[in-house]
Amino acid sequence: MAKVPSAAISRLVTYLRILEDLEARGINRTSSEQLAEEAQVTAFQVRKDLSYFGSYGTRGVGYTVQILRRELRQILGLNRRWGLCIVGMGRLGQAIADYPGFSEIFELKGLFDRDPSKITTTFRGLQVESMDNLPRAVAERRIEFGLLAVPADSAQAVADRLVESGIKGILNFAPAVLEVPKEVAVENVDFLAGLSRLSFFVLNPKWREEMIG
Amino acid sequence: MAKVPSAAISRLVTYLRILEDLEARGINRTSSEQLAEEAQVTAFQVRKDLSYFGSYGTRGVGYTVQILRRELRQILGLNRRWGLCIVGMGRLGQAIADYPGFSEIFELKGLFDRDPSKITTTFRGLQVESMDNLPRAVAERRIEFGLLAVPADSAQAVADRLVESGIKGILNFAPAVLEVPKEVAVENVDFLAGLSRLSFFVLNPKWREEMIG
């Protein structure tokens, strides 16, 4: 399997969004040309990008929306929901938890805050917990990702606690540059910024290695 | 002037952040090697990236932090603050307005919300206004950018009103794909997501044309 340009992966996310839109509109057949138009790239590019991973269409016919969508979700690791906790339940943490599409990608399994007064409050059916519960929660509830929405001055300390707890990835929304082990830093967390392409993906392990672009 | 890879521009933003950090630490001389190490690229790359825009160092010596910083801010259009209004003052709008570093880039010149009950409230010294004031505010207060933090279902309508009002750019934080004239869509709005690299820039008009990468 050839090396995949990392730009190709980003475009896959765009194609997926388009396919989901087509499916919602009840359209079940498409072509590289149509995808290209919507994604503002060339049809050559669409076909090449897909070809890095396999062949999902039918010559002379095109692509079945549902099938291609399923394949892309599989490639991008979005065919399942990931367990997530949010640390820091200020306005930002709350806004993120409410973001549309959020629950399609993540299953919210814990809310944490340093402030004891917040601990009585409930959000999206979960009670905010003390930071002391964090290590146990990560271990026991299959929490794979931690989303940091704390002030800059505590971001590094909280990140360290997440790493100690054995978290798989950190989505950093705190206004700080973190020093964390490379495997744990999640790039491309774009829901919220710019745009609506749900730009979070966890590349399927099968393809992850080739993608150090 | 040669064509500039758009990836180079993104790296400029990184170099700028590093220079600001160096300056804060009282360091006033640096080298392509040091910048490269911090930015996790090669020294060749740093020098090449800078060379697209000019020569800002001294051979045999290196770069003066202050000078290079000023030049990069100039290139990236961050040597001035831009007038901005926020439309939608829910939790997201509020969290964004409070984001550290926000006021270094933007001068907040208007807060708008559809909800009449919000109109009595004050935020960062500005009273929230009715949407009816929008066109006049944009025209009279030199508001160059509009930041959209409204629900998905009203995002397009609000974007249209911003465009009609003669806004120069729209920073879209609403969970919707907008159809707006190309000149008005702002890419690379990254404060908030991922990183802490302040990833907003308005390329200096002198260089903007070459940079359709």
Add this chain to the structure above:
DNA sequence: AGTTGTGAAATCTTTCACAGCC
């Protein structure tokens, strides 16, 4: 007849070696 999938060409980006300057 029509559209995908892909090797090869063209283009773009990064790396490199060293000339140029302090």
Add this chain to the structure above:
DNA sequence: GGCTGTGAAAGATTTCACAACT
């Protein structure tokens, strides 16, 4: 002597033409 600035080489990505298949 040392570090920048840059043309040219190497490498990566995108474009293209067309063979392959329905």
